[in-house]
Amino acid sequence: MTKPTEIRSHVLANLDHYLAELDKQLTAQGGTVVYLRGADEVADYLELLTREREIPVPGGAESLRRHAERLEPGVEAYLRGESPADPESLELADGALRISAAAFLIADAGAICLTGEHPGGTGPKIQVVVAGIEKVLPRMRDLAVFLPLLPSDTTRFLTGPRRAGELDGPEELCLILVDGGRSELLASPERRDLLRCVRCGACLPGRVGGGGVDCPVGIDTEGLPLRLREEAPLEVGGWKFRLWGYVMRKPRLYEFAGQMLRAFWREEWGLPAPPAKSFRQAWREGKK
């Protein structure tokens, strides 16, 4: 096992301990820690907060809900093998409130690590950070192996709100820790490994080293998500794939289906329209 894999496994096996340590430390430094069940509760919390502080929200509660879902897609996203693109922060009312997503949480320092974050001016007044409970690392020095996995032009460590004498930075810092189904994953030894993910994106196609070759935290990026998807197949499973599987084993039927595809091509399928002839037609004619 590599170091990042070992450290992530250790964190997950003792997650309650490290969350308690993080909470204690960050609270001692003036931050607030809130625990929520999922994206719904995050949206409710944000709605309440903006209403209480009279912060106008363009797009209203609905836009907060959408942002909460982007920040906290829940573990279903892992099961679907979706791309771990980091959501952008939302800043409201000229810096009155900023809502961001954490890259890591560091237990011993009570620190929140954000990547690619550039708040303007002296704000925000209130900084809210949303993080899945699995984001925690034990110690600051663990960053020596984890930060290189998330290269960014700006990496920030928030260790509390503005202190006495400081001239800028948030007046309030609130960390929202979201379960989002993660505690259930933890209970399954086979699925727990998924939570080692630090969203580095090495497994994504279109990235250097992409294609599921080398996961730095030892997740079987090809096998594991697929095994899990077998247990919880997409809605497109079922009869559609049975029909597809039948057609794909009958070359003549397959060719006929291809002609139907051409005849009834629909713009909204999101691909360029097919050329008049398939490869096999062109090949046959070329060989005559």
Place this chain on the structure above:
Amino acid sequence: MTKRVSLFVTCVVDQLLPSAGLAMAEVLARAGYEVEFRPAQTCCGRPAYEAGCREQAQLVGEHFLRSFADAEYVVTPSTACATMLRKRLPEFGGLAARELAGRVWEFSRFLVEVARVEDVGARFEHAAVVQEAEGLNCGPRLLAHVKGLEQVSVSDWAGSGKLWGRGEPVSPALVNRIGASGASHVIGMEAERLLLLRRALEKAGHAIETVHLAEVLASR
């Protein structure tokens, strides 16, 4: 003795991008191979496998096995389909499946590692963006020898589209970067990603042509 290769063009190239399959056949023939196309072939089973529908993927994989059981080399223009077959065929069948899996090659790797050619004598006089390669694709090495090709670099290929599984659209930011790159062509290694990008470029109103690696290597 002339060696024989069997084309596995994949369902996407067969139905949607036949020009890439024809070009691949031409390059292989120029490299001295006898090229055959077995009409019994359909798909590698990846759409079902990536959606978690292993049962149907296996049935289609078994059909692939029957179609190509005695092929000397199976060459395909898709890295993703080649990987699917190499990794999953052994799980679906016995010894014959394992042996066939080892004879499946992605087109660019086949040229470099089996045929041992890097300069296929191609000429392509355009400024082109080369779509980032996946896995062990050797496209970039082959393109380095193409005469007249001016490669234009575009940083960060994140969000370059996905067709199977849950699917993923092409990122508009990527389309803009390609649009602003000054290139007249985009060269892709993977038909599905190329087609998704072609459509996204069309929709965004960029007059940039998309071609498959095989088409570039076949041009003179």
Place this chain on the structure above:
Amino acid sequence: MAGDALLESLRLALGRKKFQKPSTPPEPLLVVRNWTMEERLERFRAAFEEHGGALHVVSSEQEARTLVAELLAGREALASGAPVLAECGVLGLAGVQSGFTDPELLGNAAQTVRIGISSCYSLLAESGEVVLRFTPEEPRCISMGLPIWVIVASRRKLLANLDELLGLNPRSFESSSETALIAGSERQEIHLILI
């Protein structure tokens, strides 16, 4: 959801007891580079310039002051309370405002002035990153907040890498409300004057 309830459900999932201490966590391997100052400087220059920063190495505080004046070219600037700026005499240059103690005044000044002058906490040779620790003397909006940022720092600040920084004083992050690592920025023109 109360924190205790979540932690309790985690303990249940993991089969752990309340207050049960974890085993010792695996140690990350810190990479130690025994680079000389010259090597550090060379590596830092390469990486920093790669990120789009401009590095100016000077041999005296007097030279640093002259260079800052040249960069300002008569324009207004905000300066932090970093001691090195006072030592160089940068605070005495025409058009340089400093000595802020009121958040509102600083915020207003940052609306109109385009250049910020600050120092930094460390510099990391391997990655070309600037480490900032925000304190009453070093507010964030003077360094990260303005379109042009001039950093003045002694070459003693030059460490080999992040590992060295974390190894030196791993708990030091808690001494202020924020620490940041900056590897260039598309938003800012960054000049570093190294004495």
